[in-house]
Amino acid sequence: MSGWRNKAVRRAPWVLAAAAVVAGAVVWAPSVGATVAPSQAWDARQPGPDDLFTATDGSTNYFRSPIPANPALDPNSDAIVASMGDNTPRLNGPQWQITIYTASNSDPLYHPEFSEDWGCSVGDGIHIPDYATREVPSPGDEWVVVYNKDDGTVKSIWGASKESGQWNGSCGGVWPAASGGGADAKTEGVGTGAEVQAGTGFILNSEIQSGAINHALYFTSTTSCSTFRAPAGKSDGDGGGASCVPMGARIQLDPSVDCAGLPGASDGEKMICVTMQRYGGYVLDSGGPGPLSGIGVAGDDLTDPDRAPWQTPGNGMRDGGILDLAGLDGSTGALADIPWDKLRVLNTWNGQ
Known part of the structure; x- marks a missing residue:
């Protein structure tokens, strides 16, 4: 199984503010039951279902706000969806799953040195638990992301490595944990290629185990536009015309689809x-293999006996892993029962 956020070059994060608006409510919210046995309960060393993307401080909430009924669609919605053909998105494979951990001020404090000069910063340091691992690819993005429950921040290192007991990296950034993760919420430093918080919209292991994902998802695309919209603060794409996907575009599956009755579909x-x-989900990175790919999954299955900090996260897609038990792996077939041809692209993030 392979990951689908591959790059020809490493991403260079950047900063730009985005507009803040308020979303309406939604009326459809069917529920799917728990997908794993109680013996594999969520491990509090990783964020719980309600820890991230919450915007409880009143900030614009791009990810936790449901899509309103009858949202305004992008004028190019049909052309964008048509350009995707019969493409079925894949989950990011184990090597492209950004790791996210829960930390406290009692965990070791690091002051990483950064090799890039883009205003990289993790403020007054970053607390990283000793059990943490980074995202696998090397060279690659190599993120390590930490939610600090004591100071209410999400801090990240891009291009992270740990040598002689010290974490360093290429760059880093800081977001309030209750900010919703958009580009306009950044406290300092830099984020992903779309300038959002690293790991924003990623499916957490705790959500798989709870049976519900209550936030928008993260997608990549090989046909991303050079233009962007909130929550993105920039684009690392170079597409143009009516059929490319604007960076930050929010996509939605037609609400008339009967999710509970999908023939052959797994719980996941x-x-x-x-x-x-x-x-829905946001296109927040340029990557493949298809026009719509790379649904973000937070990595490091702590139940994997082969995991080894700081370089080898646990593989949730292995036989008996957290993702595997929900019927989710890195293959196209894992999501093939969802009618992806019934997508639509919203005009703005809140459907106005």
């Missing part, structure tokens, strides 16, 4: 189907 597919109707 049904969960993602419901999420795509209620919250």
Whole structure:
């Protein structure tokens, strides 16, 4: 199984503010039951279902706000969806799953040195638990992301490595944990290629185990536009014309699809189907292999006996892993029962 956020070059994050608006409510919210046995309960060393993307401080909430009924669609919605053909998105494979951890001020404090000069910063340091691992590819993005429950921040290192007991990297940034993760919420430093918080919209292991994903998802695209919209603060794409996908575009699965009745669908597919109707997903990176790919999954299955900090996260797609038990792996077939041809592209993030 392979990952689908591959790059020809490493991403260079950047900063730009985005507009803040308020979303309406939604009326459809079907539920899918729990997907794993109680013996594999969520591990509090990683964020819980309600820890991230919450915007409880009143900030614009791009990810937790449901899509309103009858949203305004992008004028190019049909052309964008048609350009995707019969492409079925894949989940990011194990090597492209950004790791996200829960930390406290009692965990070791690091002051990483950064090799880039883009205003990289993690403020007064970053607390990283000793059990943390980074995203696998090397060279690659190599993220390590930490939610600090004591100071209410999400801090990240891009191009992270740990040598002689010290974490360093290429760059880094800081977001309030209650900000919703958009580009306009950044406190300092830099984020992903779309300038959002690293790991924003990624499916958490705790959400797979709870049976519900209550936020918008993260997607990549090989046909991303050079233009962008909120929550993105920039684009690392170079596409143009009516059929490219604007960076930051919010996509939604037609609410008329019967997610609970999808023939042959796994519990994980049904969960993602419901999420795509209620919250949709954002295109927030340029990557393949298809026009719509790379649904973000937070990595490091802590139940994997082969995991080894700081370089080898646990593989949730292995036989018996957290993702595998929900019927989710890195193959196209894992999400093939969802009718992806019934997507639509919203005009703005809140459907106005």
